[in-house]
Amino acid sequence: MKPVIALVGRPNVGKSTLFNRLTRSRDAIVADFPGLTRDRHYGNGRMGERPFLVIDTGGFEPVAKEGIYHEMAKQTRQAVIEADVVIFIVDGRAGLNAHDQIIADDLRKTGRSVILAVNKAEGMRHANVTAEFYMLGLGDPVVISSAHGDGVRELLDYALDMVLPPVSDLPDWLDASGVKDDMPILNDADIEAILKNRENKDEPFNPVQDAERAARPIKIAVVGRPNVGKSTLINTLIGEERVIAFDMPGTTRDAIEIEFERAGKQYVLIDTAGLRKRGKVFEAIEKFSVVKTLQAIADANVVVLMLDASQDISEQDAHIAGFILESGRALVVAVNKWDAVDSYERDRVKVDILRKLIFLDFAKFHYTTATKGLGVDALLQSVHVAHAAAFANLSTPRLTRALHTALEHQAPPRKGSGSSRPKLRYAHQGGQNPPVVIIHGNSLEDVPESYKRFLEGRFRDAFKLEGTPLRIQFKNST
Numbered sequence: 001m002k003p004v005i006a007l008v009g010r011p012n013v014g015k016s017t018l019f020n021r022l023t024r025s026r027d028a029i030v031a032d033f034p035g036l037t038r039d040r041h042y043g044n045g046r047m048g049e050r051p052f053l054v055i056d057t058g059g060f061e062p063v064a065k066e067g068i069y070h071e072m073a074k075q076t077r078q079a080v081i082e083a084d085v086v087i088f089i090v091d092g093r094a095g096l097n098a099h100d101q102i103i104a105d106d107l108r109k110t111g112r113s114v115i116l117a118v119n120k121a122e123g124m125r126h127a128n129v130t131a132e133f134y135m136l137g138l139g140d141p142v143v144i145s146s147a148h149g150d151g152v153r154e155l156l157d158y159a160l161d162m163v164l165p166p167v168s169d170l171p172d173w174l175d176a177s178g179v180k181d182d183m184p185i186l187n188d189a190d191i192e193a194i195l196k197n198r199e200n201k202d203e204p205f206n207p208v209q210d211a212e213r214a215a216r217p218i219k220i221a222v223v224g225r226p227n228v229g230k231s232t233l234i235n236t237l238i239g240e241e242r243v244i245a246f247d248m249p250g251t252t253r254d255a256i257e258i259e260f261e262r263a264g265k266q267y268v269l270i271d272t273a274g275l276r277k278r279g280k281v282f283e284a285i286e287k288f289s290v291v292k293t294l295q296a297i298a299d300a301n302v303v304v305l306m307l308d309a310s311q312d313i314s315e316q317d318a319h320i321a322g323f324i325l326e327s328g329r330a331l332v333v334a335v336n337k338w339d340a341v342d343s344y345e346r347d348r349v350k351v352d353i354l355r356k357l358i359f360l361d362f363a364k365f366h367y368t369t370a371t372k373g374l375g376v377d378a379l380l381q382s383v384h385v386a387h388a389a390a391f392a393n394l395s396t397p398r399l400t401r402a403l404h405t406a407l408e409h410q411a412p413p414r415k416g417s418g419s420s421r422p423k424l425r426y427a428h429q430g431g432q433n434p435p436v437v438i439i440h441g442n443s444l445e446d447v448p449e450s451y452k453r454f455l456e457g458r459f460r461d462a463f464k465l466e467g468t469p470l471r472i473q474f475k476n477s478t
Ligand code: GDP
Pocket: 009, 010, 011, 012, 013, 014, 015, 016, 017, 018, 059, 119, 120, 121, 122, 144, 145, 146, 147, 148
């Protein structure tokens, strides 16, 4: 995904001039959308090796009926939803304008990265031209001349450096080792725990044992970084309900399991929030432990990943999401504190999630307010759906049929010109929670990763497996 830069500002500050300069060399307007007051232009640009997309948002021209405020809100909002970085352009010759202030306030509310650019500054002293714009509260302005090109390269450099890593880079955190030097939240003990966890992963599939496991109450782990609202959710779930059993282990490293009942259904909750029972209330004792989180994920059937809608998705959120993905556990996501973001911010939150956690696209996302118990029952519904998918029985005939339908739709590519095409013959189930599909055939080592993902999607569709990862393994016939 290319980074997206939006140009925002009053009419006549020089947005289209800058747009043309940024896209000129490529001469490529990729799409024109009929705008509200003017067209919105999307253009391709490139700086060195770095391609980008730039949007000229038109202008905040006052519209007779609805007024400039309305128009600005709309335009800014659109720019914010689509862009990674917003370049807010003001006119250095005209000076600071009341409308600039309104736009600045609007932009600040969005939480997006904003760069303030003072345009038309050719031949002017930087200190003079920028002074009054500090009042916008957007930090140091970058001084440019769109018409002459002065400062444009620096501006672009600055903008591209602010852009988040593209979504395609995310799975890097989830590479084979799963452990990286730059993972700030892990220490040696954590890493040991991850490695231990991984060794146990390939236990053989035992349908009888797994059926028993499926019949037991659903084991749920609520995980997430500190302060997202885990204890609040857990208290909501178990607070007014009968706590059937409670067991306080000796060390704080052991996960606590709490049984509870809701709407006539039994659950076991694996606590990662560090709760201690006091009287009838559970209070938090210890904020966050990676080891406990990893243990809880390993012990659970379904993991509830909790995010905080009032904060940006952080690297720590993504790391935890990565652990869940690696564990193969079923997953439901709770985007909590939904009450704390206004409707204006909600789209932004969703786009942020989409960009940073796109690898969780198999899971259901719920928007919750744990303090009021809002969205909690719907969340539990999805827990059931995910649990059912994780323990689904995938019969050999149906799996094999799904495999052949997929093969008819698109055969795996040949590896080299001389080599033969891989032959995929039949499929059977090799495990649950996560479901494992074992495919037998020949030359299967030549099946590319992309084709594996294609098959995964086909199996997922065929069996409606929602909320669980799916693993595919190949076994060459001898
Ligand atoms: P927009 O409405 O924000 O898209 O602004 P335009 O790009 O259409 O520019 C408005 C006017 O400002 C035009 O007459 C441009 O030629 C002029 N302009 C744009 N950039 C510069 C600049 O860097 N210096 C000067 N002096 N004029 C500029």
